Amino acid sequence: MTNKFEPQIIAFCCSYCSYAAADLAGAIRMTYPSNVKIVLVPCSGRVDPIYLLRALQDGADGVYVTGCMEGDCHFITGNFKAKKRIHRIRKMLEEIGIEKDRVQMYNISASDAPEFARVAKIMTEKIRELGPNPLKERGAIDQKKENIFL
Amino acid sequence: MIVAERKPIKEILAMIDGYNNILMVGCKGCVTVCNAGGKTEVAILAAALRLACKLKGKPVTIDEITLDRQCEPEFIQWLDDSLKKKDYDAIISMACSIGPQYIAEAFDNMVVFPALNTSFMGGTVEHGIWSEYCSACGDCIIQNFGGLCPITRCAKGLLNGPCGGSLDGKCEANSDEECIWELIYQRMKKLGKTDLLLEQKPPKDWSKSLSAGPRKVIREDLTV
Numbered sequence: 625m626t627n628k629f630e631p632q633i634i635a636f637c638c639s640y641c642s643y644a645a646a647d648l649a650g651a652i653r654m655t656y657p658s659n660v661k662i663v664l665v666p667c668s669g670r671v672d673p674i675y676l677l678r679a680l681q682d683g684a685d686g687v688y689v690t691g692c693m694e695g696d697c698h699f700i701t702g703n704f705k706a707k708k709r710i711h712r713i714r715k716m717l718e719e720i721g722i723e724k725d726r727v728q729m730y731n732i733s734a735s736d737a738p739e740f741a742r743v744a745k746i747m748t749e750k751i752r753e754l755g756p757n758p759l760k761e762r763g764a765i766d767q768k769k770e771n772i773f774l
Numbered sequence: 775m776i777v778a779e780r781k782p783i784k785e786i787l788a789m790i791d792g793y794n795n796i797l798m799v800g801c802k803g804c805v806t807v808c809n810a811g812g813k814t815e816v817a818i819l820a821a822a823l824r825l826a827c828k829l830k831g832k833p834v835t836i837d838e839i840t841l842d843r844q845c846e847p848e849f850i851q852w853l854d855d856s857l858k859k860k861d862y863d864a865i866i867s868m869a870c871s872i873g874p875q876y877i878a879e880a881f882d883n884m885v886v887f888p889a890l891n892t893s894f895m896g897g898t899v900e901h902g903i904w905s906e907y908c909s910a911c912g913d914c915i916i917q918n919f920g921g922l923c924p925i926t927r928c929a930k931g932l933l934n935g936p937c938g939g940s941l942d943g944k945c946e947a948n949s950d951e952e953c954i955w956e957l958i959y960q961r962m963k964k965l966g967k968t969d970l971l972l973e974q975k976p977p978k979d980w981s982k983s984l985s986a987g988p989r990k991v992i993r994e995d996l997t998v
Contacts, residue, residue: 674814677821681828716818719783720826759828 631685631751633660635744636675638668640698642690644734649741656744659751668692668729669702673713676727680717683765686751688728690743696733703731723754775804775897776870777904778811778890780819786866787826789887793834793864796823797856798889799877800840801869808904811868811890813840819868819889837862844873850880857881912982912989918975920961925978927954933975 637643643664649656665671668691679687689710691703707729714724728750730743759765790796798820806812820836827834839856841849844867853865864885867874870892878886894906909926915933916923925931929947936955939946943956962968982989 672814674817674821677818677825681821681825716783716822720822721829722825759825762828762831 633686634679636671636689641692641734642732645740649737656741657748660744667699667702668706685757686726777808777893777896796836797862798866801844803843844869850876919958
């Protein structure tokens, strides 16, 4: 029996746009990979960079933040702030030696359920290509924390 | 405030190589204001170092603490409790270089690493941008220049400026930077004091600057 790698991905979705898109995707029975676990945040600008690092530290294979379309943020500049912070964390991951593509940012409008599903699929495929979180291979993740994703 | 920047993670990793039990100490003073060494930055750097060390197969324990200030011995003494509770083999200080020096002086047998590069004394230009405004020359003369400092903000530190390289109000050494002498002139013009700029300024007395060795300020009325 082969163990196919199923990535565990955390998505931080802003409540005003992308979470609404996720909600709509569910309401219209649109399918997207179950690998993605959604965390609702009031704004993508609320996502502290430490959340992304801790997600990886605790065993997530990928993390992404979804915010409103640029210029449409309910809090005016939250998504721009998130974009810059994610860029910094991606650079930091490169320095550490973890693939930066494990952390991403996407912009999705509230009515765009297909885009939400598409992004979830893209992210899942991307992480599947990258393989498991390198910390897992080294057995460096607390088993209890790994089980959070199950 | 003192403006600082985090060292590259690789440099910090090289410093802590071989140490397993580390205390990372942040500072709630200037470096919190310039987003270099406050509680948030301590959490991010500690998480990044933990990830990097796990990846190398050499996991480390990094505990976090942020002191009110690292430039006062009283606050440094607060570390004593943490150091008694756990057997740390090194401390990473996320303060300007005063912090690690004070920690080193207070705890003889503790290895201390700086996580920041102290950049300069400056102010916030806008959120995320800081600029140098003072060189701590020890003898402030900005009253002669409309309250602006040519020592720090002129690339050549000219007291009798501008130089011939000032072009369209920009500095020839760095075209993104405004020529401070242009700003001084504009300001003096508004104040109606351009005649003061005609006075030739003599060479500055540099004996009060760092070139004469580390300086000290002593206030007799405050000393015990």
